[in-house]
Amino acid sequence: MKEKKHPFPVDEPADIQVHHHTRFHSLLKACSGKPPLVTAVVHPVDETALGAASDAKEEGLITPVLVGPERRISEAAMKGGIDISGWKIVNTRHSHEAAEKAAALAAAGEASAIMKGSLHTDELLAPIVAHASPLLTGRRLSHSYVIDTAGYHKWLIVTDAVVNIDPGLREKADICRNAVDLWRSFNTSGEDPKIAVLAAIEFVNPRMAATLDAAALCKMADRGQIQGCIIDGPLAFDNAVSSEAAEQKGIRSAVSGDPDILLVPNIEAGNILAKQLTFINHADAGGVVLGAKVPVLLASRADSLRTRLISCALGVLFRDAGKSR
Template identity: 55%
Template sequence: MYAGKIASPDSVIENRTFDEIAVGEKASLSRTVTQQDIDLFAVVSGDVNPAHMDPVYAKTDIFHRVIAHGMLGAGLISNVLGTKLPGPGTIYLGQELRFLRPVDIGDTITATLTVTEKHPEKGDLVLDCNCSNQSGVEVISGTAHVRAPKEKVRVSRVELPEVRLTRHARFNALLTETAGQEPLPTAVAHPCDANALGAAVEAANAGLIAPILVGPRAKILKAAEDAKLDISSFRLVDAPHSDAAAAAAVALVRSGEATLLMKGSLHTDEFLHAVLAPGSGLCTARRLSHVYLMDVPGYPRPLLLTDAAVNISPDLEQKRDIIQNAIDLAHVMGIASPKVAILSAVETVSPQLRSTLDAAALCKMADRGQITGGFVDGPLAFDNAVSPAAAAEKGIVSKVAGQADILVVPDLEAGNMLAKQLTFLAGADAAGVVLGARVPIILTSRADAERTRMASCAVAVLIARSQAAIPQKAIGV
């Protein structure tokens, strides 16, 4: 007996006791196979057989496709036993299954279980198991042996947890795109700790860069020895301290000996001071700005975030350059007409919020051709920029709202907090690069994962190769 509000049939699970079950009784469930099903199995089992994880390989290996996807049918059978027949309280004793045909992503599999035997001495059942696809073709057959519950159980259905997998697919594709070509000579300023030196070694091992290590020779060698890093094949330029190392690294780029510039274990301000110094040869008419290329789980496209590292409180002219730098990078990344959302706390212009006034002015600058190559809209609150539902709820009609490719923050504090929230709470990957100079500048952090450091180098390599192919359209020139 159950008191209180009667639950809907879909919200409860009720079992069938041994005495209630008759031979010939059936139950079934259906499920459409997704890539996430395969990914979750790989995560739980640690099985990274390419028959599971590589769609191209799986298409050429029928036997392994049967094994790889058979586990989904087995899981569906277990689901029927645990929730329908017999249901809660069932003890799974064993199974004999035969995986007959491949199951592909997109197939809808129906598992049907039929009671064939009852053994009253212990309350055991034998069930025939059949899994068929949407065409009625049998893909799995076999039997299951269970001990049925003796007491009636009726419980609330537990809601499945929402699972979000981070595949790093976009960053992996980025690394693939930049692999197999001549590594670019890269001046690394003051790589005197394990993180900075390790980033250079990782990128070199991946064939992205050919590091030129610039800094105090003794410190660099000691850092390599402590971290057990082999730097014997790298050119080493001795410089007495971090200031001198930054200046010498810039000089290598100015002379053409290096194509890229990379920050080591010195402060960002000190590093960029050398880039901006009179006579550095790296300055252009464009303002330096930092752009994060972010791969955010659940967001359907790459997301560029700017500026979260260089410009503290940019004015209108500086924001124009920040936007143009990001648009130019989006073009390099293959986004022909990027959608630029200028962020604020609200989506309406308010004299009390400078960021909304700047956003309105920047949109008009884009209308007048002072910003080119993308669609610019603002002010937009963060939710209106990335969520079509939020934009629709507010009645915002825009080419940008709900589908932004580029997020432009009001100031460095907002950008830094947003980038770190996406990284540490949403599981996003974030690769950073500084634009606006004559060469891309790789700016990594001590907290960056290896994948992030590698992706930052890969982005810089793509930009440099783009500049070399089309000099007149080089970023920052």
């Protein structure tokens, strides 16, 4: 019997991607010499939350103001071996009150950013988005993951994967605007960022709302309703990030293969995409919520040290960019 030939040799060499983390270090370097961001750290009652604040303080990125039950904060610091002597602590009874007090500090100009501690994101944001909140700007709040992965040639923003569950056209327009503002805060190229509006397919299908929204966003950009960016969509993920995939499908696009921002159709798509990049591809990533008068820095207990520092560095750069706007 003739031996079957395999299309690939058994000892085929491994595919390797190299991640140098140069963008991460460049981001921290861009913050060097800038004053730290006075940051209300909300309900930091465990070692992870306090450690995140301590690491960012060590790097000169933030001056933490700890907002929460003082006894629990002190116990967590002692347990984690974290020296918080000299740190300002604003005592509250519980996490709800901590979120409210942090928002009040930001509204009064006593904090330039709000940072998530040991509480849920919706609880943290509740007093910020409350009716008549002084932190509202008239723009929808949205979250941006700023990601550096070995499989892509530059920083990539994925939005929104945390705040807006099923955004409509008006919300997506604000999500674009927020992402553009964030991109400009750390990018000095002088060019307009490219936004790929993602969907399952690259054609407009009346039965798929994401494709209709994508087409409308493109026309809004053409008419100046969304400014300072280049938008194209609908684009499936492959023909958004790969110019070769786009060419094979006959797509001519100024965005394909080179997007700076991926606008996802809903929170599930965004959350899965961002976490796949961070947990499987081991990408560096930071998360910021924009749309309020101050940035909100998000980090979860599963996040790496790089993720926490990127979030804080983005907050510093966004503050300074705001001064020149």
